[in-house]
Amino acid sequence: MAASVNFPFLISFLLFSSLLLASTLGASDAPIVNGLSWSFYESKCPKLKSIIRTQLKKVFKKNIGQAAGLLRLHFHDCFVQGCDGSVLLDGSASGPSEQDAPPNLSLRAEAFEIINDLRARVHKRCGRVVSCADITAIAARDAVFLSGGPDYEIPLGRRDGLNFATRNATLANLPAPTSNASVILTSLATKNLDPTDVVSLSGGHTIGISHCTSFANRLYPNQDPVMDKTFAKNLKLTCPTANTDNTTVLDIRSPDKFDNKYYVDLVNRQGLFTSDQDLYSDERTKGIVASFAENQSLFFEKFVNAMLKMGQLSVLTGTQGEIRANCSVRNSDNVSLASVVEEVEEDLLEL
Numbered sequence: 001m002a003a004s005v006n007f008p009f010l011i012s013f014l015l016f017s018s019l020l021l022a023s024t025l026g027a028s029d030a031p032i033v034n035g036l037s038w039s040f041y042e043s044k045c046p047k048l049k050s051i052i053r054t055q056l057k058k059v060f061k062k063n064i065g066q067a068a069g070l071l072r073l074h075f076h077d078c079f080v081q082g083c084d085g086s087v088l089l090d091g092s093a094s095g096p097s098e099q100d101a102p103p104n105l106s107l108r109a110e111a112f113e114i115i116n117d118l119r120a121r122v123h124k125r126c127g128r129v130v131s132c133a134d135i136t137a138i139a140a141r142d143a144v145f146l147s148g149g150p151d152y153e154i155p156l157g158r159r160d161g162l163n164f165a166t167r168n169a170t171l172a173n174l175p176a177p178t179s180n181a182s183v184i185l186t187s188l189a190t191k192n193l194d195p196t197d198v199v200s201l202s203g204g205h206t207i208g209i210s211h212c213t214s215f216a217n218r219l220y221p222n223q224d225p226v227m228d229k230t231f232a233k234n235l236k237l238t239c240p241t242a243n244t245d246n247t248t249v250l251d252i253r254s255p256d257k258f259d260n261k262y263y264v265d266l267v268n269r270q271g272l273f274t275s276d277q278d279l280y281s282d283e284r285t286k287g288i289v290a291s292f293a294e295n296q297s298l299f300f301e302k303f304v305n306a307m308l309k310m311g312q313l314s315v316l317t318g319t320q321g322e323i324r325a326n327c328s329v330r331n332s333d334n335v336s337l338a339s340v341v342e343e344v345e346e347d348l349l350e351l
């Protein structure tokens, strides 16, 4: 005899499991790590996301380039010692900070200022409850959306680290632009990022700028034969010698817009860095580049997925780390912390 099916039970079971799934998977299929949640500040700072988005809209209206600076800042934070805001810390008497390590020297000074300004606005409204690492992650998310990219939710609850990484650890975790695809794939695989993640995340280069020194190896002493000839000729006008301090855009087709044109550049051999262009030479990544060049929605979907993975690398949660009162200084080094806390409390009373 066939087993009879209890339909009402089956339907409520399916509904329940899909609700459960939605609460743990959110907007993408990337799992979320223990301690982070989609609704982390809902009661502690309900206006958090709108405070940040409203302010960044104003910042980007004046200079859309700042969006690129903020996106890169989050990447450099997450890849070195996890997304713990350690890249934001100034150097101390104990030694040079992550900021002083070579790959971080070209981070925009304004990006650090914007994060500190956002922190002040958020803490004024909510008290010292939101971490600098979370503010950096939300700012990067908004940078993508406000320059034309996808809008997406990110899990929150990161805590700020108490230490920064050494120069060597910073160098070891941020691959050089002169690396080929094999090096990039191997490096990112150590962070559980697969070839699709690598190609998607490299799409961050659809906005922003680079200094000549980051790609001069492709122009001098010999021109990289893979590079489109006219593109190379124009780059040489911007960078007349290998060590000029000039800058140029990363995506020649739409430098300020978050779109899939970066991949169209690669297909046309107009990628700036070896690490970009080689993604279209390596057989493991070539097809992914071509598919993103043809299909922007596919790129957006995979980019969000990869950003969710990157944004959760080695995060501190729960009682680990701290919530900094100033993103550039850990609380134990913050001599004015007592008065900062009082100020915030006074502000809260006024609200």
Ligand code: HEM
Pocket: 065, 067, 068, 069, 071, 072, 075, 106, 107, 108, 175, 176, 177, 178, 184, 201, 202, 203, 204, 205, 207, 208, 209, 210, 211, 212, 213, 214, 250, 275
């Ligand atoms: C895969 C390895 C990567 C390498 C080798 C790399 C390398 C670089 C280099 C050398 C620059 C220019 C620095 C300068 O000369 O001023 C740059 C800029 C930038 N990168 Fe990457 N990057 C990588 C991945 C990423 C990722 C994962 C993201 C974000 C998802 C990203 C976002 C950016 C942005 C937005 C800029 C422009 C920054 C600005 O205009 O201030 N990069 N990258």
